[in-house]
Amino acid sequence: MNSPRGASAASSRRRAVVVVPVVVVLALLLATAWLAHRALQVRDALTSASAQLPGLQAAVLDGDAATAREALPDLQARTARARTASSDPLWRAAGVLPAVGDDLRAVSAVSAAVDDVAVDVLPRLLGASEALDPAALAGEGGRLQLGPLQAAAPALAEADDAARNARDAVTAVPVEGLLPQLSGPVGRVRDGLDDLVATTGAASRIAALVPPMAGADGRRTYMLLVQNNAELRATGGIPGAWAVVTADDGALELEQVGSAFEPADEPVLPLDPADLALHGDRMGRYLQSTTSTPRFPVAAGLAREMLRRSTGTEVDGVLSVDPVALSYVLAGTGPVALPTGDELSAATAVPLLLSDVYARYEDPAAQDDFFADAAGAVFEGLAAGEGDRRVVLAGLLRAGREGRLLAWSADEREQALLSGAAVGGDLPAEGGPDVGVFLDDGTEGKVGYYLRAAVSVRRACADAGSVEVETVLSSSAPALGLPRYVTGTRVPEGERGTAVTNVMVYGPADGGIATVALDGEDVPFTSVDDRGRPVALVRVAVPPGGSATVTAGVAGLPRTGAPSLRVTPMAQPADVTSTASCA
Structure with a gap:
């Protein structure tokens, strides 16, 4: 028979066997509930902050300082709430778990980046907004008032640095493998930060370049x-x-x-x-x-x-x-x-x-x-x-x-500042547009006024690092009635109005262009290396009312994201699309 003491010990052990799992389960439930509570805080804060950011950014750039100053504290409170919620000890500890760790770390990185924008970038832009106001730039007789821009240049440079750091932090977050509820919002934040960097970069360059180029230091x-x-x-x-x-x-x-x-x-x-x-x-x-x-x-x-x-x-x-x-x-x-x-x-x-x-x-x-x-x-x-x-x-x-x-x-x-901007019009060996489609008239006429272009870039399904660049040229030129000076001297009499155009497709630095097709048929093309970038040139003739399609297979691009694209500016702006998905 068991003694009373032995029975009591056995009962205690049975209670312990029951209580310990219950405590563990309760702790897990509480931790899960706390993380869920924090996740809802982050979601609500980031959703409202993301909705506020574009309007506040526009107010700063439009010179509406009063609206921006009124909205900024509320935005900062929301981004701070998201950052705090996604960086508490329990959230950080859960970030090492195999199933949900990537998602939690992604939320933390995005929350920190958006908060940095609210705290470091927008206030600097707001402080310099008056200098960017065209009304403040204009003096008597059209003379530009350069002093405010010169004074604002350091703050705008710092805002640009902070915006780029925030953008780079979010870009470094691997979207693959994230929960669908997260991958979309992370992508939208990334796109928004790309837009912000374009804005801060332009503002910083304007402040750094306009004063000296407008003669602040001499004629x-x-x-x-x-x-x-x-x-x-x-x-x-x-x-x-x-x-x-x-x-x-x-x-x-x-x-x-x-x-x-x-x-x-x-x-x-x-x-x-x-x-x-x-x-x-x-x-x-x-x-x-x-x-x-x-x-x-x-x-x-x-x-x-x-x-x-x-x-x-x-x-x-x-x-x-x-x-x-x-x-x-x-x-x-x-x-x-x-x-x-x-x-x-x-x-x-x-x-x-x-x-x-x-x-x-x-x-x-x-x-x-x-x-x-x-x-x-x-x-x-x-x-x-x-x-x-x-x-x-x-x-x-x-x-x-x-x-x-x-x-x-x-x-x-x-020139170093200009070379990295669209206004510089260059094709740098690193950075800049991934792909370019450029047109050069071959008629020695003026039929380019009637040309339209639709350029699309889509990934090749077999190789994520390759894309198909499709250029559709169409002409609205009338078949009759155009003077010879417009139709060009290099076109035979019976083909007047035809737009003969050299189409040049540029690939990325150290990339390649393997094939070019014209209206679906592979054609020979001129292949050149232009300072490290592959170029394919093919000559195309588009009759009045007709069209032609050039498709080039371009390799050597980043495996993720929509490729950046630059196209010749035409009388009628080209229809340009670039997608991250395959054809």
């Missing part, structure tokens, strides 16, 4: 090219007119206006072997061909040297716009009068400059004069500070994003 002189998209070149079109403009302590003046130069007997500067293979030596001899390369710094250097040889003027930099960019500016300045009696407006600039002028004037010299007068009139209205400065600045920023406003500086420090 600057620039060559301004106006590219004519009716005759396509890689960066937009042939330089249909040029001007020399000066900037002195924020005051802009137009000094000279002209069109083409006499062609040089040989290239004015040594040409890279890739440029010779793709474009021949015309690129270095004719101003109209300098923009055949998609590398604007190369085109700018050639144009600058042609100006120096032809006029004796040596400029500090080269700027470029096209008629579409001029139409964006005219939306802010209002219409301007031309010496011919025409009125140039946001609605009339593109058709008047890229189509109507050729029906009116048969003499190319008269066409060039009209083009130059129009560019000069728009610039003088801009320099005089006419119209709504906010709309003007918005138009210039839009033109920069679309590659219609380009800039090159002879100052190495300034």
